[in-house]
Amino acid sequence: MDYVTHDLAADIQDAFDNAWPNIGAALDDKATTNPDQTGWMYPDDKGEWQEMSWSAFRDWTHVLGAGLLALGYKTGDVVGICAGTSIRWIAADMALSVIGATTNSLYPNTRADDIDFILRDSGATAIFVQNEQILEKVAMHEDLNDQISRIIVMEGENTSSDPRVLTWEELEAYGRRQLKERPSCVRDAMAATSHDTLATIIYTSGTTGRPKGVEITQGTWIYEAIGWGANNTIQDRDIHFIWLPLSHGFGKCMILISLYTGTINALDGRIDQIVPNMAKVHPTLMCGVPRIFEKVRSGVLNAAPENSAKGKILKWAMQVGEQSFPYRSQHLKMPARLAAQYKLADRLVFSTVRQQLGGKLQYVISGSAKLNPELQRWFFNLGIPLLEGYGVTETAAVTFYNRPQDLTFGSVGRIIPGSAVRVDEGTGEILIKGPCVMRGYHNDPELTAQVISDGWFHTGDIGRLDGDGFLYITDRIKDVIKTSNGKFVSPSEVEAMLTGNSEAISQAVVVGEGHKYCVALVSLDPQWLSEWCATHEHAGMSYSKAVRLPEVRRQLQRDIDKANSKLGSWETVKRFEILDAEMTVDDGTATPTLKVRRSHAIEHYQGLIDKMYADEQDVRRS
Structure with a gap:
């Protein structure tokens, strides 16, 4: 295009x-x-x-x-x-x-x-x-x-x-x-x-x-500041929690x-203090990665067990939020009955959650990894627009963004003013040109020449543009899976579906290249697991032991079945293994920004992957 x-x-x-x-x-x-x-x-x-x-x-x-x-x-x-x-x-x-x-x-x-x-x-x-x-x-x-x-x-x-x-x-x-x-x-x-x-x-x-x-030069950072500031989304009265x-x-x-x-910048890098700090500084905006927003949602859901009175009210409120979504997301007037229900849901549930997050959030911005659409809807229903952006380090990180007044769900927004984007017609690769592009790779002119051609930076990501210039990300070119049946699978989309449909799953790696079906390695949220154990007669059990409990596996199977129901048959996860620990920087399977290093994780856990494919011929195609 x-x-x-x-x-x-x-x-x-x-x-x-x-x-x-x-x-x-x-x-x-x-x-x-x-x-x-x-x-x-x-x-x-x-x-x-x-x-x-x-x-x-x-x-x-x-x-x-x-x-x-x-x-x-x-x-x-x-x-x-x-x-x-x-x-x-x-x-x-x-x-x-x-x-x-x-x-x-x-x-x-x-x-x-x-x-x-x-x-x-x-x-x-x-x-x-x-x-x-x-x-x-x-x-x-x-x-x-x-x-x-x-x-x-x-x-x-x-x-x-x-x-x-x-x-x-x-x-x-x-x-x-x-x-x-x-x-x-x-x-x-x-x-x-x-x-x-x-x-x-x-x-x-x-x-x-x-x-x-x-x-990255000083000029590029100055350009980013001007390009973002010009859309008037961020104001001098805002408090940005970082x-x-x-x-x-x-x-x-x-x-x-x-x-x-x-903008006022409120700074504290301690992840375990994010929610307590927000209650203290009352930010109007916050930027983060999907995993942090997933943890916020899990914290809300875990605080209200499903069968408790609070849990039932929360479930009802979220159902009302979903019913209101088609109207509120399109700025349409809701039917009177639904409007009254939403007002009550907001008073009983949504406003309470917003208050826990400081009470003044106008919106939050997600970047660095693919955002699950259901997570985005969940925050929107809560009254906090979750805006997805996109960029890579080589383009000064923040190159595309949605605005609260111009939000397109599922997209990462439009390119920063003054730069250009092109989608390669043959490969679907996203190319970016403009002042946002890096000067080059330090001490590596050959690699620089490989990724920048005629001023266009080749991101390595696949995507598409709509008629209004909104960009939609599919996956990394090198990560797209081709099964033995000739079907193409975007692992990041499947992984986002898994984490988005499970309070338990913290990280997921989907594998399937050259195989008949996809499998997944998953790690569990330690907080969720601890609270689950406390309410299922396993209080104090270690993470490594708890993930081996048959009841935990059954819960995960239900979550994965739910995710599979929203995927194409060729994308569904047929088997999964629960890891004994979360993937971390220390073992080389995660980056410092909480992203899984796919190739390292696959290499690290190759034995578990081989186990899931040991009897591949016997697994029924779906």
Whole structure:
């Protein structure tokens, strides 16, 4: 299909051409225009939420930037950050951008061998680490001793004998002295920074192979901020709760958008504190991955057992929500009786759930993995639109998005204004062109040339465009299954159907290439399993033992049968195995952003897969 651009493309290009010359200027503009406006909220050491203005944050980043300059770092140098989401992560990253240095972001749960590879490949000469535990993961690589000249520990005191180590507070002290001696040092460095300055190297953990370093310039991040901000979906009065890993492009992009919109960012990366934090900061929007939204739904459902009075009311309310969906999703007037029922369901159930999530959510945004349509409908029925977006690290993460006022269910929305999308007529592959596309893969021009042709980035994803420019994702090209019967199966769609129709299933991997039928590896939600055991006379039983209970397997079979009823016969899962543990970063079967690494999982659990196909000839075709 011919490429499609957004109808605001010309306006965005004009805004981009006349935009700030660099990220430091963008921050300076926000701090000067709205000096006392709250830009940041974050928990202190005691868990109490604090606020920081844009001007205070700007001044802080200048102190940190001056400290880095005092230590000899300059424009073009690469500095790593290996830490969880926090206000200090943002400050360190912004300080590097202000002086024109490059952030090499690493997840705190990155495996030790990958840390070694990433730091060597990026050429990082310093690194911020969250704490002493991560310090040890870096310091253990003696081959990096000559390359990494400084390690800044962001939390706690310096108890290391390594002369390269200094604390966050010591870096600030260097910065204050430097600013006293050379007051213009930061602004001098900022003046030498442009749209072409390399801002970030993000290594994609990927679902296969060695990490690839994606180079994103300051100009690309500025373009993303303008492109998102121009649609007026996000406002300066919004409070955006951010738990996403900032090492991932999705999280970082949303932070930089706030430089344009003035949105307040409330930061805390602890996943187990998402719901409690939302009740404290009352966000108006939140971004996340499908698995987090599935956990929110499971938490609501598990709090009201099906046979209890609360469970029956919840079930009735959700049925009313489903009945109202065709009307509310199309902005149509409901019949009087249904409208009255929905109003009651909202008062008894939906408003209570929304209150648990802070009470002010206008919408939530899902990205990074395929969203189950039923999960999207569930949130919409609750009164919280769940908007799906799409992008890859190579296109600065957020390239397509739905808007609350322009939501098309099942699609990932339309492309960011100023960029273009094309779907290859032969393969169905999605191609993207524009300022959102990366500069290239770090130290790998050959691979860069393979994925970027005539300015078009080849995503490796299959999709289709409708007449209005809305994009629909099918799957990864390399993941599409062709059964021995010649049928094509999108494993991600089947996996989304499994997790979407089961409160129990946390992760799923569907396999079937070259076989007569599909099978699945599934892991269970530990919270669901614990609560199930508590109500079925197995309280306290370990995860590995509980998943072997026949009653648990029967429950899973019912859930999978429900999912199968909504699939084509060739897509249905004929057999499944429950894993003894969730797939994790540690065993190489999951990425730090909670996505399953399909090829690694299949290799890791090949024995279980072979078992499910042991008597393939005897399994009835459906």
